[in-house]
Amino acid sequence: MNIRAPKDFWTGIMFIAFAAVAMLAARGYSLGSAGRMGPGYFPMLLGAALGLLGVILVARSLVIEGETIGRLRLMPLIVIALGVCLFGIAIERLGLLVALIAATGVTAFASRDSRPLEVAALALVLAGFATAVFVYALRLPLPLWPAL
Amino acid sequence: MDVLSNLALGFGIALTLENIAYCFVGVLLGTLVGVLPGIGPVTTVAMLLPISFTLPPVSALILLAGIYYGAQYGGSTTAILVNIPGEASSVVTTIDGHQMALQGRAGPALGIAAIGSFFAGCAATLLIALAAPPLAAVALQFGPAEYFSLMVCGLIAAVVLARGSVVKAVGMVILGLLLGLAGTDVNSGIRRFDFGFQGLADGIEFVALSMAIYGIAEVAHNLEQKSETAVVAGAIGRVWPTSADIRHCLPAILRGTALGSLLGVLPGGGALLAAFGAYSLEKRIAKPPRTFGHGDIRGVAAPESANNAGAQTSFIPMLTLGLPSNPTMAMMIGAMMIHGIAPGPRVMTDRPELFWGVVASMWIGNLMLVVLNLPLVGIWVRFLRIPYRLLFPSIVVFCCIGTYTINSNVFDVFVMAFFAIFGYLCLKLDCEPAPLILGFVLGPMMEENLRRALLISRGDASVFVSEPISLAFLIVAAALLVVVAAPAIRAARERAMRE
Numbered sequence: 001m002n003i004r005a006p007k008d009f010w011t012g013i014m015f016i017a018f019a020a021v022a023m024l025a026a027r028g029y030s031l032g033s034a035g036r037m038g039p040g041y042f043p044m045l046l047g048a049a050l051g052l053l054g055v056i057l058v059a060r061s062l063v064i065e066g067e068t069i070g071r072l073r074l075m076p077l078i079v080i081a082l083g084v085c086l087f088g089i090a091i092e093r094l095g096l097l098v099a100l101i102a103a104t105g106v107t108a109f110a111s112r113d114s115r116p117l118e119v120a121a122l123a124l125v126l127a128g129f130a131t132a133v134f135v136y137a138l139r140l141p142l143p144l145w146p147a148l
Numbered sequence: 149m150d151v152l153s154n155l156a157l158g159f160g161i162a163l164t165l166e167n168i169a170y171c172f173v174g175v176l177l178g179t180l181v182g183v184l185p186g187i188g189p190v191t192t193v194a195m196l197l198p199i200s201f202t203l204p205p206v207s208a209l210i211l212l213a214g215i216y217y218g219a220q221y222g223g224s225t226t227a228i229l230v231n232i233p234g235e236a237s238s239v240v241t242t243i244d245g246h247q248m249a250l251q252g253r254a255g256p257a258l259g260i261a262a263i264g265s266f267f268a269g270c271a272a273t274l275l276i277a278l279a280a281p282p283l284a285a286v287a288l289q290f291g292p293a294e295y296f297s298l299m300v301c302g303l304i305a306a307v308v309l310a311r312g313s314v315v316k317a318v319g320m321v322i323l324g325l326l327l328g329l330a331g332t333d334v335n336s337g338i339r340r341f342d343f344g345f346q347g348l349a350d351g352i353e354f355v356a357l358s359m360a361i362y363g364i365a366e367v368a369h370n371l372e373q374k375s376e377t378a379v380v381a382g383a384i385g386r387v388w389p390t391s392a393d394i395r396h397c398l399p400a401i402l403r404g405t406a407l408g409s410l411l412g413v414l415p416g417g418g419a420l421l422a423a424f425g426a427y428s429l430e431k432r433i434a435k436p437p438r439t440f441g442h443g444d445i446r447g448v449a450a451p452e453s454a455n456n457a458g459a460q461t462s463f464i465p466m467l468t469l470g471l472p473s474n475p476t477m478a479m480m481i482g483a484m485m486i487h488g489i490a491p492g493p494r495v496m497t498d499r500p501e502l503f504w505g506v507v508a509s510m511w512i513g514n515l516m517l518v519v520l521n522l523p524l525v526g527i528w529v530r531f532l533r534i535p536y537r538l539l540f541p542s543i544v545v546f547c548c549i550g551t552y553t554i555n556s557n558v559f560d561v562f563v564m565a566f567f568a569i570f571g572y573l574c575l576k577l578d579c580e581p582a583p584l585i586l587g588f589v590l591g592p593m594m595e596e597n598l599r600r601a602l603l604i605s606r607g608d609a610s611v612f613v614s615e616p617i618s619l620a621f622l623i624v625a626a627a628l629l630v631v632v633a634a635p636a637i638r639a640a641r642e643r644a645m646r647e
Contacts (some may be wrong), residue, residue, distance in 0.1 A: 008313070012578045015319045025341050029333075035607025039333040039340055042595040046326050053319040060294055062314075077368040077572050080544055081565045084364065087548040088561030092221050100545055107544045110369055113537040122538055125543055138202055140553045 005066020014058030019051030076110035083107035095145045096135065100127045151277050158277075158504030162512055170203065171509050173614045174211040175516045178218020179225075183528045184539055185232045189219035190475045191458075195546045197355060197483060199552045204500050205487040210509040212483055213463075215508070216476055217269065220459050221517050224261045224452055224547040225528050228254060235459050238421075238455065240427040244447030251443050254390040258525055260397055260445055262518050263389070265454035268405040269514030273458035275409050276467070276507055280496065284468040287493035293611050297621035299594050302471055304625040306415040306586050308632045317583045320574075324584035327352055328591020335599070339580035347559025354482045356551045356564040357588060358475060361546040361581045364564065365571030387522050389445070397449035399432050404453030412458030413465060413471040415586065426454035460510060465618065467503060468493055470593075475585040482589070486554070 003009045022043055032038025083106040090099035104123040108114040134140045161167060179198075181192040202206035227238040228245035231559050241261070250259040290298070296468050307317040330341035331351025342348035389397075407429065408422035430450040431440045462473045463480075470492030472478035481491045489495065489502070496503045521528070551564045574581055605611035613619045 007577050008316075011316055011319070011579055014573070014577070018323055018326065020552075022341070025343070029338055029340060030336075030543060033607055034602050034609065035605075037335075037599045039336045039338045042598065043326065043329055043340065046322050046329075050319060050322045050326065053315055053322065057315055057319070067578070071372075072576060073372050076371045077365075077569060079362060080368055081568055083541075083544060084384065084548055084565040084568065085562060087545070088552070088558045088565070091548075091552055091561070092558055100549075103548055104541045104543050107541040108537070110368070111537050111540065113535070115537075118538065119541070122541060126542060130545075130549060134198065134549060134553070138199060140198060140201065141556055142549070142553065 003061055005064055006069050007061075007067045008057045008064075010069065012054040012059075012061060015050050015054030015056075015057065021055060023047035023051070031145035059141055072097035078112040079108050083110075092143060093147055095143045095147070096130060097105045097127050097144060098146060149192060149283075154281070154500070154504050155277055155508060157500060158506075158508030159503050161505030162210065162508035167207055167505065167509060168512065170207045170211040171214045171513050172516055172520075174214020174411050175218040175513050175520060178220075178522075178523065179216035179222040179528065180218075180531065182219030182222025183225050183531050184534065185226050185230055185532065185536070187219075187539075187543065188223060188362065188366075189216055190358065190479065191267075191366065192216075192219035192222075193479045194355060194359045194363060195273065195543070195550055197479070198550045200483060201486065205484070205489055205499075206505045207485055208414050208483060209480070209502065209506045209558055210513075210581050211468075212480060213506055213510060214513045214516075216480075217265075217456065217459060217513055217517065220456060221262070221265055221521060221529070224265075225258060225521075225525070226532065228257045228261065228448070228606070229529060238423065238451075240451040241448055243427070244442075244444050247441070247443035248445065248448065253443065253445075255387040255525075256393055256445060257448050259387040259389045260393060260449045261452040262521050263394070264397065264401045264404065264449045265456035265517045267401055268408060268453040268457035269460055269517075270511060271405045271512070272409050272412070273507060273636040275461060276464055276510070277504075280464055280468050280503075280507075283464065284493040284496045288497075289617070290493075290617070291439070292597040292604065293615050293618045294621070296594060296601055297612055297618040297625075298469065299471065299590050299597070301463075301621040301625040301628075302415040303583070303586060303590065304628050306473075306583050308628045309414060309421055312578050314408060314576075314629075316579050316633055320581070320584040321587040324587025324589075324630040325591040325594060327357070327584075328588040328596060334592075334596070345559065347557060347563070349593075350555075352563060352567075352588075353551065353554055353557075353560045354478070354549065354588065355554050356560040357567050358479060358585055359547040359551055360484075360564040360567035361571035361574070361585070362475065363543055364568035365575060367543055368501055368568070368572050369575050370536065387525055393445055397446055400426075400446040400450040401453045403429060405457045408454030408457030409461045411454075412461035412554070413473065415465070415471070418630045420455075422454040423451035424594035426450040448542060450624075456514075463506075466491060467495060467506075472586055472589055475582050478585050478589040481597075487630050527601035 003058055020024040026040045026043040029040030030038035031040045083103045086106055087103035090102055101123040102119045104126055135142055177196055178192055181187055193212060193215050200211050223238045224241050226232055227241040228249050229245040229588050231242050238447040245257045303321050307314060307321060330348055332339050332349055339349055404426040407426050411422040427450055462477055465471045465473045466480055472481050484491050548561055551560045601611055
């Protein structure tokens with residue numbers, strides 16, 4: 001059997017996967033009845049509906065011709081996600097300045113156009129801007145320096 | 149109280165020095181960020197959300213509303229000068245707007261966009277003032293069954309108006325509803341879908357989710373496109389259109405405003421549909437029609453008026469029913485909740501100063517847009533020249549700061565990273581994120597209303613069809629689904645979307 005509509009096929013698989021996770025997790029919550037709905041009732045309902053739609057999509061994609069998925073370029077995405085995680089790891093322990101400079105530095109590598117000196121300058125500008133605006137002007141609760 | 153005294157109250161609030169300043173800052177920042185290519189209004193509002201945290205609620209909403217229509221207008225500037233729509237609803241503006249720019253008439257194109265938007269904004273603000281009170285009064289009568297059916301109807305409409313496959317859009321709505329249920333269940337105290345993470349006790353943070361999808365996933369997606377953009381070089385020219393231009397455009401502006409005001413209320417792609425609809429309407433009735441697509445100024449005036457009117461009237465369901473009609477409104481609801489205001493029909497009666505202050509500030513904001521943008525266009529153009537390689541790390545970093553500051557919770561930042569990957573896959577699979585976002589916001593509300601409705605009726609599901617208002621909503625929802633499933637109409641819809 002051939003997949004004729006890869007976009008629909010993989011969307012269907014994604015829906016089925018989410019539905020499965022939701023329904024497996026919701027198994028632990030009591031269902032109750034329609035009149036006295038437990039915490040599991042609505043999630044189960046939604047999970048079943050989502051799973052059904054996923055099955056429809058997969059079935060349809062095997063019959064009806066559809067679009068192919070464009071080229072996936074995962075590298076930039078992964079680099080950016082890493083930059084974001086780095087910010088998350090650093091912000092409370094090392095403070096805003098370090099987190100920001102590190103995140104900028106890593107994220108910039110997602111593009112081939114980035115130039116090292118420019119990135120360094122950008123990181124400094126962003127750090128200065130964020131400190132001035134978020135920490136001093138808006139007084140948001142952001143740790144600026146590393147926690148000792 | 150009648151409309152006039154309400155508006156007087158509103159202007160009393162909006163015209164305080166402080167709120168004028170916030171409105172100004174909002175419009176300025178919104179335009180500034182919205183002008184940057186590849187950043188739409190949702191991302192702009194999301195990135196600038198932290199600024200509003202420390203403000204009183206009225207000022208915060210005034211600021212955010214200003215950011216929203218500033219970003220909307222900034223998107224048009226990008227559309228005209230760079231041929232990149234800042235957001236979906238300015239796609240049509242690129243057609244004639246960019247042609248005008250290439251012909252050296254960028255100035256009048258920007259000018260008429262501002263004038264059309266201003267007129268549309270004024271009309272739509274008045275419409276909100278007139279239509280919102282009776283709507284809220286009706287909504288106050290709604291019981292849980294009516295609310296549930298209304299939400300079903302709204303979500304279905306959002307699905308129908310979204311581009312692409314209906315099945316996928318329905319799936320995205322349901323997935324959004326499911327994601328919205330994560331966190332502690334208010335009724336049983338059980339933590340759902342936390343997968344052992346302490347950070348998910350309060351559910352998935354809305355700001356983290358929307359920034360992941362509209363900020364970071366977009367960035368990753370944009371990096372795949374051609375990197376450098378060509379800004380129209382040379383002088384913008386006289387910005388103020390000639391009086392002949394204005395007379396030529398006036399009917400288009402009026403029609404665009406009317407169409408946009410109506411469509412903006414609809415859930416889903418209100419502003420988008422408005423812009424497309426207004427453009428094709430003008431094209432159809434224009435004589436001669438051939439000038440459209442070759443730099444006809446009416447081709448800028450109509451969709452710009454329509455999308456601004458639509459952007460404005462999309463506040464109506466948000467302010468009166470507490471239901472978002474687009475992701476930006478979902479963001480506004482999120483912002484209201486951060487400030488401890490539960491959106492819904494009660495806002496108008498319980499917090500009249502908030503409601504009318506925001507409405508009045510919209511008018512002031514629209515005025516500011518004109519005053520600000522016509523002389524400052526030259527500066528915005530310079531922002532357009534910032535290369536994307538410098539922009540995208542900045543976007544990512546601001547999203548990080550924004551997400552972290554919501555709850556001072558590191559976990560939200562990781563949630564954002566996770567959903568960024570998810571959002572990128574959705575983009576690749578042609579799954580529209582807007583229905584997901586709407587579903588996410590409505591998830592808990594929908595469950596609560598379903599639960600209450602069935603509790604009152606003792607588990608009898610016929611309550612949804614025995615209540616007349618509820619039945620009406622469900623019939624509309626069903627009709628919409630039938631309509632979109634009908635092959636003839638589907639073909640027409642696809643053609644319209646492609647145009």
